[in-house]
Amino acid sequence: MDEECESLLERQTWVEVDLPEKASYIGSRWVFRRKLDITGSVERYKARLFGWHVRHVDVKSAYLYGKLAEEIYMKLPEGYEHTVGKVARLLRPIYGLKQSGHVWNETLTAFLETHGFQRHWSSSRVYVSSNQVIIVVYIDDILLLHSDPKEIDKVVQVMKGEMKHELRMNQSAYIESILRKFKMELCKPASTPLDPSVELSVADCPKSQADRDEMATVPYRELIGSLVYIALSTRSDILFAVTKLSQYNSDPGRVHGNQLKHVLRYLNRTKAYELVFRTNAESAVEIHCDADLAGNADNRKSWTGVTVEVAGNLVGWMSKKQRCVASCTMEAEYVTLAVAVKEAKWLTMISEELGLKERLKMPVVMLCDSQAAIKFASNRIEKTRTRHIDIAHHVARDAVQSGTVSIAYVPSNQNVADTLTKGLRPAAQKNALTLFNVKSQEIGGIEGISGHFTLIPPACTPFTVYTTCLPLSRLSCSLSPLCAIVKNACSV
The missing domain is CATH 3.30.420.10 (Ribonuclease H-like superfamily/Ribonuclease H)
Structure with missing residues (x-):
């Protein structure tokens, strides 16, 4: 019941008002039932359907995403704290209203059409995109089908962000390409961008021509350039390491090269981290x-x-x-x-x-x-x-x-x-990533971060959209503040 109340309040479902004269109101009551969760069972099995991949999405509190055009008043339910004598004027459709299903369907249709989907002419429950991602809708249950699971992932991520009013950015694909390019995709993951026990200095630069020739085979500057792009775009947590190591571009030594690899090891562990903007x-x-x-x-x-x-x-x-x-x-x-x-x-x-x-x-x-x-x-x-x-x-x-x-x-x-001025030890690095009430959790067997923070790896079910996979076959300001300002302004 508490979770349902939180959803109602979060979506601003109603406002408390005085009942206008000659206006009537509808009643309200709690309905309790058990819903079997099949997620744990179906994830253990594989099936085949024309070599296509299918993903199931369950939209939490789906009806609350639409907006009511009609003026409807409701008696507030027992157990909900409210001002005596007040009733609720509904701003969003709730369960039990005859128009709730229609409003949700129109809201979902408008969202999908905005993102390139067209409703199928023979069935109003089927939507198809230009790249042949198929969506089948039954109330708040959604199936996504495509031969390439990555295409499904893209749609699911868009749905997660839009329904939560979020903008999410990550460079996981680019990081993976960098790891492959420099043959570090199988490297041992690291928990910090730099090894805190190593103090970088020009004293670590090559002492002999032989050492310098050895380092000439290392694509140091090229790798620095790639990491600068990542650090300035979405990954503030590696900016200090990259800035520090870039000081030795002209004559890097073996220690500098090893620390550069350490940054890649850290990215290998955290490549799924995302930059998230919330309204x-x-x-x-x-x-x-x-x-x-x-x-x-x-x-x-x-x-x-x-x-x-x-x-x-x-x-x-x-x-x-x-x-x-x-x-x-x-x-x-x-x-x-x-x-x-x-x-x-x-x-x-x-x-x-x-x-x-x-x-x-x-x-x-x-x-x-x-x-x-x-x-x-x-x-x-x-x-x-x-x-x-x-x-x-x-x-x-x-x-x-x-x-x-x-x-x-x-x-x-x-x-x-603090993360931008020095190399931190693992405990301090973890603390730095939890300053915004972030909670650590196990995601796919790897410890990750989820919650309200700039850098979070996408979990399976972090918020409103629940998914189930069914595999059927200057070095300075990195992002303009305009992004958050404009998004925030549009949301108010």
Whole structure:
């Protein structure tokens, strides 16, 4: 009953109103029944039907996806907390309404036609796409048929995203092609992008011509280019590793090459991770900042990491070496705050030009794990040990005083940007991927991540669409914040 109530509330099925004069309402009651789950049994068997693959999809709370055109009032059910004297005006069809099935069918038909399907002329339950994916519908049960299971997967993923109002992006196919190209498809998976016990340095560059000739056979630059594309498109978790290793493009050594392979081993383990954008009426902008003091072993320059989130969606990330040498952690964090403020200003400007600024919750919230840097940015403190800081970095202080941004403290173990400044150990890496209330679970025998986060591997049943497989035969901001802003604006 609780699960059904959650579905009704999530889909905004009704609003509580006073019953208008001369209006009547329909009754409501709970209906309890047992539905046998055949998923566990049918997955053990194989069958053949003209060499085609079939997948079964069960749409959870299917009727609640449509919208009612009629004005219908309902007495609220027992056990549902509501204001005394109020009734429910239905916004969406629920079970028991005579028009519910029709509204759901029209909603599904409109969705399928939008994605290139046509209803079969001889049966209103059959839809066919241009590439011959066949869909058979019986109420909320859907069968998808095609000779290529990958074509079925594409349709199912679209259905999952649309019905949950999500945009999902992954590069699993590209990652697999890279693994094959560099003969790493059978490599042992790794749990972190870099080996945290190895400190990269120019001291690891070839010492002799023989070593240099050996490394000449390694496609180091080519692989870096491929990984940069992945890191900037959908995989923020490997950006620091790729940025760090790209410093040695001109003369890579064996240690650098091994660490590059380590990145591939990590991708082999996490190739199914997805970048997910979810609609959210709360359009807050948060920027996480972090710095690693003297993170570069060669010149002791610090490392900057910045993430940009709009409405809870990660839309941009940055990992770069600072240009100056910071003398303390506070200074390194303060320099990072200046970089983050520039991103916040750009985001505000482009939102204003698009007419979307009023949808963003202002000021932009910047989260930093250095209390000293926050205090220095929030107050005009001038001391002997800080007066050398370049005026260029004081944009953070000016932005706070003008109200453009506000800075709040976040503990280091909750700072998303921590993954963009240093190589983490397995436990810390796992914690970094769970900062958005993500839960670890076993998916296909491999530990994966599912839940509300930017990087999640697709599970069999993570949300509204349940599927059963029946096999019948700068290195900087990677994604424009426009993607999340526009999607969020359209959903409100």
